Amino acid sequence: MVVLLAAVVIGGLVWLLWLVRRSRGGTRPDHARTDSAGPGFPGRPLGGKRVSPALMSQGRIDVRGLTKEYGGVTAVDDLSFTVEPGRVTGFLGPNGAGKTTTLRMLLDLVEPTAGTATIGGVRYADLDQPIRRVGAILEAGAAHKDRTGRNHLRIVCQSAGIPLARADEVLELVGLAVAGNRTFRGYSLGMRQRLGVAAALLGDPQVLILDEPANGLDPEGIRWMRDLLRALAAQGRTVLVSSHLLGEMEQLADDLVIIAAGRLAAQGTVASVIGSMTYLSRTLVRTPEPEKLAAVLGGDAVVTPAGDGGAYITGADAVAIGDAALRAGVAIHQLVTQLPDLEAAFLELTAGKAAIR
Amino acid sequence: MTALLDSAALDQADDTGTTPVRLLRAEFMKIRTTDTGWLFLTCFIVFTVLALTINGFGNHTQLYPQQGLVSPAQALAQTAHFRSPAGVAAIAASMMTSGQLFGVIFALLLGVVVVTSEFANQTAAVTFVTVPRRATVIRAKLAAAACCGALFWLVGTVLAAVATPPFLYSQHISASLAGWTVARSVLLNLLAFVAWGVFGLGLGAVLRSQMASVIAAIAVYAGSFGTIPIFTVLYNLFHQGWMLGAPVIGPAVASEVMTSSGPAFPNAPPAWVGGIILIGYVVALAAAGLALTKRRDVI
Numbered sequence: 001m002v003v004l005l006a007a008v009v010i011g012g013l014v015w016l017l018w019l020v021r022r023s024r025g026g027t028r029p030d031h032a033r034t035d036s037a038g039p040g041f042p043g044r045p046l047g048g049k050r051v052s053p054a055l056m057s058q059g060r061i062d063v064r065g066l067t068k069e070y071g072g073v074t075a076v077d078d079l080s081f082t083v084e085p086g087r088v089t090g091f092l093g094p095n096g097a098g099k100t101t102t103l104r105m106l107l108d109l110v111e112p113t114a115g116t117a118t119i120g121g122v123r124y125a126d127l128d129q130p131i132r133r134v135g136a137i138l139e140a141g142a143a144h145k146d147r148t149g150r151n152h153l154r155i156v157c158q159s160a161g162i163p164l165a166r167a168d169e170v171l172e173l174v175g176l177a178v179a180g181n182r183t184f185r186g187y188s189l190g191m192r193q194r195l196g197v198a199a200a201l202l203g204d205p206q207v208l209i210l211d212e213p214a215n216g217l218d219p220e221g222i223r224w225m226r227d228l229l230r231a232l233a234a235q236g237r238t239v240l241v242s243s244h245l246l247g248e249m250e251q252l253a254d255d256l257v258i259i260a261a262g263r264l265a266a267q268g269t270v271a272s273v274i275g276s277m278t279y280l281s282r283t284l285v286r287t288p289e290p291e292k293l294a295a296v297l298g299g300d301a302v303v304t305p306a307g308d309g310g311a312y313i314t315g316a317d318a319v320a321i322g323d324a325a326l327r328a329g330v331a332i333h334q335l336v337t338q339l340p341d342l343e344a345a346f347l348e349l350t351a352g353k354a355a356i357r
Numbered sequence: 358m359t360a361l362l363d364s365a366a367l368d369q370a371d372d373t374g375t376t377p378v379r380l381l382r383a384e385f386m387k388i389r390t391t392d393t394g395w396l397f398l399t400c401f402i403v404f405t406v407l408a409l410t411i412n413g414f415g416n417h418t419q420l421y422p423q424q425g426l427v428s429p430a431q432a433l434a435q436t437a438h439f440r441s442p443a444g445v446a447a448i449a450a451s452m453m454t455s456g457q458l459f460g461v462i463f464a465l466l467l468g469v470v471v472v473t474s475e476f477a478n479q480t481a482a483v484t485f486v487t488v489p490r491r492a493t494v495i496r497a498k499l500a501a502a503a504c505c506g507a508l509f510w511l512v513g514t515v516l517a518a519v520a521t522p523p524f525l526y527s528q529h530i531s532a533s534l535a536g537w538t539v540a541r542s543v544l545l546n547l548l549a550f551v552a553w554g555v556f557g558l559g560l561g562a563v564l565r566s567q568m569a570s571v572i573a574a575i576a577v578y579a580g581s582f583g584t585i586p587i588f589t590v591l592y593n594l595f596h597q598g599w600m601l602g603a604p605v606i607g608p609a610v611a612s613e614v615m616t617s618s619g620p621a622f623p624n625a626p627p628a629w630v631g632g633i634i635l636i637g638y639v640v641a642l643a644a645a646g647l648a649l650t651k652r653r654d655v656i
Contacts, residue, residue: 101656108489109482109655125489136486144391144478151390158383159487161376166366199483204367 051085051206051236058120058133059085059206059238061106065115068101068262075101077262078115083240083255085206088233090253090270091242094350098262099242100138103211107136119207131160135200136209140192140216143184149195150180156202170198175224189216197228207238214245226252250342258346260353270342277345283318286310286334287325296328297321310334380488380497381504384471388501393470398512401463405513408456409520416448420528445530446538450618452521453539454546456513457616461553462578464509468502468557469574472646473567481655495647499558506554510547538618545616548632552639556608559639562646581607585622602626611635 051059061083068076076098083089093099104110106117108125119127119134127133143152153167171180174194179187187195193213200208208229214222222245229252233239243249249256256273258266266273287293290311294303300315313321318337325332340348388394419439422432438444472495475481488494525531533539557574564570584604592600601624604610613621614631621631 104482104654104656107482107486109485111652111654127489130489131487134486138482138486139479142479142483144387144474144480146391146393147387148390151386155383155386155390156483156487158386159380159484161379162370163366166364166370169364169366204364 053236055206056085056236059236060121061117061119061207061209061238061240062121063102063106063115063117066102066105066112066117067114068098068105068110069113075262076105076112079259079262079264080115081257081264081267083238083257085238086233086236087254088229088239088241088252089255089257090249091240091257091259092244092246092249092346093242093259093265094353097259097350097353099259100211102259103136103138103209103240103242106209107134107138109138129160129203131156131162131203131205133203133205134207134209135203135205136211137193137196137200137213138211140189140196140212143192143195145185146183148181148183149176149187149191149198152184152195153199153202156199160203162202166202167198170201173201174198174228190218190221193217193221193225197225205237208232208240210239210241212242212244214243214248222248246343246346247341256342258349260350265349265353266345274340274342274345277340277348280340280344280348281317282312282314282338283316283321284310284334284336284338285313285321285332287330287332289330292328293321293325293330296324296330312338377493377497377500380493381500384497384501385504387474388467388471388505391474393474394467394505397463397467397470398509401460401509402512402516404463405456405460405516408460409452409517412452412455413520413524416451416524417528419448420530440530443538445525446536447618448530449521449525449533449536450539450542452524453514453517454542454616455517455520457546457549458613460509460513461506461549461612462575464502464506464550464554465557465574465578466571467505467509468554468559469561469570470557470567471498471502471505472558472561473565473570476565477567485655491651492647495562495650498562499555499643499646502554502558503551504554506550506552507547509554510550513550514543514546542616542618545628545632549612549616549635552635553612555643556639559642559644559646562650563642578609581609581611583607584610602630605631605634608635608638611638 063082064080066076066079067074079098079102091099091103101110102117105112106119106124108123116123124130124134143149147155150167150171153170154164156162157164157166168177168180171177174197176191176194176198179191184192184195193216197210197213200210210229213229214225217225226248229239229241233254241249241252250270253270255269256266257264258273266276268276284306285293286309290303290305294301294311297303297313297316297320301321302314304312304314306312316324318335322332322335324330420436422435427435439448475484484494485491557570560574560577561567561570564573584607588600588603591597591603604622605614605626610621611631611634614625615628615635616631617625617628625631
């Protein structure tokens with residue numbers, strides 16, 4: 001009887017306190033909004049120092065033969081690539097390609113089945129004071145919902161032996177100073193991403209590893225992120241960033257690593273990766289006699305209507321088309337070579353590599 | 358190390374990095390900066406006050422048997438027993454450990470939450486990227502859970518120490534709270550709170566899912582008491598003597614055997630047996646939690 005009474009009273013109290021907590025949190029949205037941090041979040045400009053050349057070599061990321069098997073599925077398959085310091089490297093791949101698994105193996109969160117992933121030649125777990133060397137964002141929602149952003153950062157500082165005042169510095173750096181004492185539950189997705197960046201910058205690291213940092217950011221937030229990452233790379237830091245936003249990556253990245261079905265599909269500068277896809281280029285032609293032009297081109301040339309009186313021609317470049325038109329006496333009003341963009345190159349490189357394996 | 362981002366704070370950083378003491382302080386910060394720990398402590402305080410009140414009424418009934426419920430002769434014998442030095446000490450000990458039987462559940466659940474909230478809120482990756490030596494992190498969490506158990510014990514004991522002397526005075530009995538019987542119960546109570554805090558943490562580290570761990574913790578605790586009727590039935594069927602003391606294999610029964618000033622159940626083994634069994638469970642769970650956390654992928 002007494003036990004029953006005690007159980008009822010405790011249950012009632014827990015329920016009451018839970019209700020109070022809910023009502024306190026009720027003024028704050030639980031869901032992640034996709035609005036920006038807003039004009040009240042300007043952020044602070046970065047300092048102007050540069051990583052010394054001697055230190056830069058310690059920021060090179062080297063992945064060699066990295067493999068991870070889960071049950072019977074090979075999530076990452078003999079993957080090798082290098083990420084250079086002083087550059088922004090985009091890490092691209094379809095859903096399920098193994099990007100997140102690779103980044104987690106790099107950070108020693110996931111044990112590789114085979115191969116190595118090192119930073120400056122050293123495994124992450126063997127780094128002295130890793131947070132002072134490497135900053136990472138793995139999940140935009142990686143903070144306790146009932147903890148303030150400031151306390152989240154202070155706990156990381158405390159764990160890593162960094163003065164707690166550093167939390168306020170990075171909050172100001174990412175433009176979250178005014179929201180630092182609000183609980184994470186009330187943060188928009190954009191603010192959550194900024195908090196993730198703040199956490200990554202706590203140790204002023206030479207290497208930044210960011211998994212989808214632009215997810216959920218509005219155009220202003222995306223521009224802020226782009227400027228920040230470019231500035232960090234310009235200081236000599238290594239920036240490895242995965243993303244699905246191909247247009248954004250084309251603007252942001254210097255180098256690309258593209259994977260599909262756990263294997264390397266392409267690596268190089270953005271220009272070289274796109275340049276290797278020249279067979280995807282096409283020529284827009286405007287002529288009053290498209291059929292006649294198609295007949296004289298012959299060979300591998302394929303002519304498809306562009307819909308507005310023009311035609312796309314593949315299998316023959318602009319020079320060949322111009323020469324053929326001259327020989328046949330066909331008037332040409334417009335002749336434009338259209339190179340593939342990153343999206344076209346990406347889709348071509350990853351085509352047929354099933355995302356769900 | 359020079360800060361590239363013009364940081365006054367980092368310029369003053371102590372570059373000795375992570376130490377166990379820093380990690381323990383970080384764990385305390387984690388507990389302090391969310392509502393859960395405070396919620397459990399508040400509930401524990403309310404529960405302890407309630408338990409003290411109920412226990413007081415219970416002891417009053419023992420000291421002053423109600424007319425009609427027992428015969429006058431039985432009432433005299435009962436009063437004489439409870440007013441003997443041993444009886445008075447037992448009453449004082451029971452008052453000083455009021456609510457222990459269910460109070461340790463709060464320490465147990467806080468231990469569970471300390472580790473499972475890292476997985477529920479996806480902060481485990483942040484924690485293990487900050488400190489890749491996972492065993493050090495789990496050891497800090499074990500120490501934090503033990504300290505939280507000790508804090509619950511301290512709060513409960515202070516409340517009991519405030520309430521017990523006026524109660525004894527009101528019942529016209531005098532007992533020294535510094536006597537061995539009381540001190541032994543209070544100290545074993547501390548061991549129980551610390552053990553259950555660590556038990557919860559080990560369980561949470563093994564299961565990782567917060568919901569599963571909380572359900573398992575309550576099921577293990579409450580289910581332990583099921584061993585008493587089960588072994589009674591088995592004894593009636595097979596008449597093996599060892600079956601009478603066997604319920605002590607339930608962790609909560611072992612805890613009760615360890616802390617109880619009298620026999621926790623008929624034919625209960627001595628307190629040290631309960632203590633060894635409880636500590637055995639705690640050590641096994643903590644070791645399993647450590648080993649699994651070191652080996653498992655954080656995804």
